[in-house]
Amino acid sequence: xxxxxxxxxxxxxxxxxxxxxxxxxxxxxxxxxxxxxxxxxxxxxxxxxxxxxxxxxxxxxxxxxxxxxxxxxxxxxxxxxxxxxxxxxxxxxxxxxxxxxxxxxxxxxxxxxxxxxxxxxxxxxxxxxxxxxxxxxxxxxxxxxxxxxxxxxxxxxxxxxxxxxxxxxxxx
Numbered sequence: 825x826x827x828x829x830x831x832x833x834x835x836x837x838x839x840x841x842x843x844x845x846x847x848x849x850x851x852x853x854x855x856x857x858x859x860x861x862x863x864x865x866x867x868x869x870x871x872x873x874x875x876x877x878x879x880x881x882x883x884x885x886x887x888x889x890x891x892x893x894x895x896x897x898x899x900x901x902x903x904x905x906x907x908x909x910x911x912x913x914x915x916x917x918x919x920x921x922x923x924x925x926x927x928x929x930x931x932x933x934x935x936x937x938x939x940x941x942x943x944x945x946x947x948x949x950x951x952x953x954x955x956x957x958x959x960x961x962x963x964x965x966x967x968x969x970x971x972x973x974x975x976x977x978x979x980x981x982x983x984x985x986x987x988x989x990x991x992x993x994x995x996x
Contacts, residue, residue, distance in 0.1 A: 843963050845934070845950040855881045856910075856948035858889070858934045866924050868958045871900060875919035876934035878948060884910040884938045889918075892933040896926025910938075924956045929964075 845860040856878060863873040878889045890905040902920030910916060924930070936948035953964045 843952060845952050854946050854948050856884060856936045856938060856946045858936050858948040858950040860932055860934045860950045860952050862952065865961050865963060867961050868924055868927050868956055871921055871923045873919050874922050874932065875917055877915055877917040878936045879915040880910045880912060883912050884946065887936060887938040889936045891920065892935055894930050896930065898923045898925055927956055927958060930954050930956060
């Protein structure tokens, strides 16, 4: 089942309709937490502000945080990365104005990385899954099949997450 959030219709983006990534939940949580925000859900060609927020429950010196934007999303101004020392419990944010120049499904990501030593690191990742259209756009709560990148998770026809591979998934 695909969950869809309210759509943006013709006209200007609604500034009251801020779009926020949902927290990633799992058995093992990282000390680094990231969150993505759009000030509005854009239609094709519209400009919005994309923000990335990051915080850590522990001090995290040498943290690198970056926005990962797909082809078809143009950065007009602002920052797409931040590097510095996070102080426990203190949020850091940066933002950029972006324009969506391509219709269809797209994924925006905010990734945080803090090396501990040569073999260990903390990481944080948040994502927004969007469907951008000329007359209507929407946020979806899980990636659509063509939003997965090679080596990442893919969704077969039944909606179950499987590791991506170059070998086709056997049919029923």
